Structure formats: structure tokens, C-alpha cells
Amino acid sequence: MAVFSHADFADHEGVYFAHDPESNLRAIIAVHSTVRGPAAGGTRFWRYESDEAALTDALRLSKAMSYKNAAADLPLGGGKAVLIYPEGEFDRVSLFEAYGRAIDRLGGTYITAEDVGVSPEDMDIIHSQTKYVAGLSAGEAASGDPSPVTAEGVFRGLKAGVKHIWGNDDLSGKTVAVQGLGHVGYALCEKLHAAGAKLFVADINDEVLERAKMSLNATVVDIHDIHAQEVDVFCPCALGGALSAQTIPEIKAKLIAGAANNQLASPEVMPLLEKNGITYLPDYVLNAGGIINVAAEVSGKYSLEWVEQKLVGLEATISEILKVSEGEGVTTLQVANRIAEERLKRG
Secondary structure, three states: OOOOOOOOOOOOOEEEEEEEOOOOEEEEEEEEEOOOOOEEEEEEEEOOOOHHHHHHHHHHHHHHHHHHHHHOOOOOEEEEEEEEOOOOOOOHHHHHHHHHHHHHHOOOOEEEEEOOOOOHHHHHHHHOOOOOEOOOOOOOOOOOOOHHHHHHHHHHHHHHHHHHHHOOOOOOOOEEEEEOOOHHHHHHHHHHHHOOOEEEEEOOOHHHHHHHHHHHOOEEOOOOOHHHOOOOEEEEOOOOOOEOOOOHHHOOOOEEOOOOOOOEOOHHHHHHHHHOOOEEOOHHHHOOHHHHHHHHHHOOOOOHHHHHHHHHHHHHHHHHHHHHHHHHOOOHHHHHHHHHHHHHHHO
């Protein structure tokens, strides 16, 4: 399996493979940068179609974490881990214990937290083997699941985007399509509903769809059609790659503001969004609420006031990206990357 010649290898500082036959652990920990501090990023537990697909995910996600942490002005570098979901039966506790030991062997180079398929309870298991973990359910600086803070950041950034396009941030009467109702997606839907937005939702979980229908008056849409709804805003909140050369021509929303990582199938599709008059809020800036919460926990002195300050900064950064993009005639992604890369150079 090629690493250094991999299309998504971006001068990563380290890529670590961990294997424990007894627990069926197969993990890839990608450390993109430690320039600003220890590499921090979540752990994803997923059924990958191949080892190569898992590596691609780890490489792309870890680079995005470097940019995310820099754009949020956090004292953290960027890293990410993926655990390949075992075939057949396995003991979850044993697997996450083995994973915790793998993290500990890195000596603090990488600090983990939750991502897709992982819970605060899993973080507690990891914590039994290493101190390099956040998103814990108990402890002096524990803050639990960071998903609600991620949703809050996305909600604030979305409102900044709405204000930029429509002149005010009033969401009453606005139509919003949300793809993916996981912890972040559903929490975002709750905020949008409370603000008066009309929701269209899609997910593979029928139970959560029924809950959204009954509690949030949401209209359920097929997962293959959610991006193409006649709405004002499209929120990709599932896995990455939702914005592709195939889907973008079908998108009718004027604003894309979602929580998913790596929403662009490739950077090359960004001009297509511009051509179709769609404003894109760069995902790694918009969804930084969770890592902001994690950073507060990593500091050892969790502070709601500090988290709030950083969320205000997130919203301001989104507004600045939109302003500069419009003023200079460049894409929002270019502006966001410029901000992140300048901070990464300064360290």
C-alpha cells in the first residue's frame, strides 16, 4: 500500500499503522502537522471497502484537521485516526483498549476524540490505556460529546452565510435540506427548527427520520435526492464527498453550510460551485466547534467562556471569508486556505 506516493499524502509528519490480532484492531493514525501543538483530531470507526480507502480517509482528514485547528486559532496541530470495522464478531472494549495502547505509544504526538462511529464511552475505554484523549464523560476537565458544540458552530456560521446572501440572518421561512442526522446533524436540525426554518432531511436510520418528522415537522427525502431539493440552504452532515461533478449541477440551494468533513469530492469542483452561483462555507472552518470544545478539555481547565469566545471567532472568520471572497473575486476555499496556511507558517 503506497504512502509517500499517495495522491493525498501532503508532507505528513507521520503515518502509523496499529494492529492487534486478539482484538481485531486495525488502525491508521495520520499525523499531518505538529507545528502549532500536538496533532489533535477524532477517531473514525467505519466499514471501509479496502485498506487503501481507509488510508485515503486518514490522510485527507488529518490534513483538514491541521487547517481546521489553524483557522480556529487553536494551539493544536492536525491528526486523524481511522479504525477499520472488523468482520464478524468482536469485543468492543478489547478493541478500544488496544487502540488506546497504540495511541499511548506515540507519546503525546496525537490526541484523539470522537468522530463517526465513536462515543464518549469509547473515549473512556481509550482513557484507561492513555491520557492522550479528550471528549471524556467524566473527569476534572471532561466535556463529553463535542457534537452539540459542533452543531452550534455550524448554526452560527450558517446564519452568517444567510446574512451575506439575503441581507439578514432571519431563518424563519428559510428552507434547509440536511443530509445526515447523526449527533451533529440532528442537533443542527433542532436549532434550525427553533429558528423557524422548514426542514427537509435524509438519513439511513428510519428511527431518527421518524423522530425528525414528528418532533421537528421535517419532510423526509430519499438519501439520493436530498441535495437536489428546492431549498435555500443545503447542509451536508454525513460523510465526505457530497459535492461532486455529478451532484453540484443538481443543487438548487444558494448556500452550502454543513458539518461533514471533506465535503468537496476534490478541490477541482470548487469552480463548479462558483459557476452555479452557490456560496460554499468551507467545511473545516464551519465545523470547528467540536475541536474547539476538545481544545478546551485538552488544556486541563475546561472553560465555557473560552469556548464561547472561540465560537464568536468562528462566526467572525466565516464573515471575513465571505467578505474577502466577494471583494477579491476568489473562492471562499481559497480565502480559508490562505488564513490557515499563514497561521501554520507562523506556528
